[in-house]
Amino acid sequence: SVALLGIGRENLRIVPAGRDFRLIPAKLEKAIQADKASGKTPMAVVASAGTVNTGAIDPLPEIADIARQHNLWLHVDGAYGALAAIAAPDKFAGLELADSISLDPHKWLFQSLDCGCLLYRDASAAQRAFSHTGDYAKSLSSDPIEGFAFFEESIELSRRFRALKLWLSLRFHGIRAFRDVIRKNMELATRLGAAVANHPEFELLAPVELSAVCFRHRVGEPATDEELNRHNSAILKRLVERGRVYLSNTTVRGKFALRACIVNHRTTEADVDSVIPEVLAAAGARHDQTQP
Secondary structure, eight states, rough: HHHHHTTOGOOOOOBBBBSSBBBBBBHHHHHHHHHHHHOOOOEEEEEBBBTTTTBBOHHHHHEEEEEEEOEEEEEETTTTTGGGTTGGGGGGGGGGGGGGEEEOHHHTTOOOSOEEEEESSSSHHHHHHHOOOGGGGOOOOOOTTTTTOOGGGOOOOOOOHHHHHHHHHHHHHHHHHHHHHHHHHHHHHHHHOOOOOOOOEEOOOOOOOSSSEEEEEESSSOOOOOHHHHHHHHHHHHHHHHTTTTOEEEEEEEEEEEEEOOTTTTTHHHHHHHHHHHHHHHHHHHHHHHHO
8 A cells, every 4th residue: 555655665664463463552652653753754553453364453442542642544454354343343342443444345245356345434534535536527416415426535436336236235134144144154263263273283373363263284293384384385285176175375473374264154064174174184195195
């Protein structure tokens, strides 16, 4: 985003996270103070309401308090995780304090690609930034409904009707149906995380906060992280070739992780219970292939 805006990557500050993968507020305050002391002007803080890798949720109330003290815009990236707030609101304390929130209904509201959403605390902020359309496209109506134009509140001018599919889904199924399925996805992730943690051949690499489960398979003999990274990368390739379960991957503190992210309304307990046997089968097949 900073590159697209022309601010420059050199003006982006990456704030450290703790062992729980959540941003450390004291480090944020220190970074802001350091920039101010060097003559720079901080402008915004971006927190996460469910990171894509692990599902970690930043301490939003503390971050919002710091942003408010320094008069900074607070954006919360909730593209993957924030929609879980309808099922587990207690996990997202402070989300309501954001100036803007990004959501991806094509992730956890089960919409087809693409369907993104940006919410503002004050809609006039978007209008001040983007309402510079030429006369040929300006709305002549002052009615808040009839006169509304998405291109007056976003970067895009020509755009298709992305909101229609989401509106129809919500009207047809109702918010309760989505809440129940998201809650079920989270329960299934917890089930898988517990199975991983209780199995001697696996290592859970991050807490299961939402529906992402990051883990790795451990070989029988002592191995370095580099060796385990290669081992699990090969397992993932074999898993995809087998075609029975699909996992993605990420890196957690330098460790190659197998990542199961459950955001499908059709996922069942049987699906989740098949993950460990499939990984073990892929690991066994790899072991057989590497033997002389």
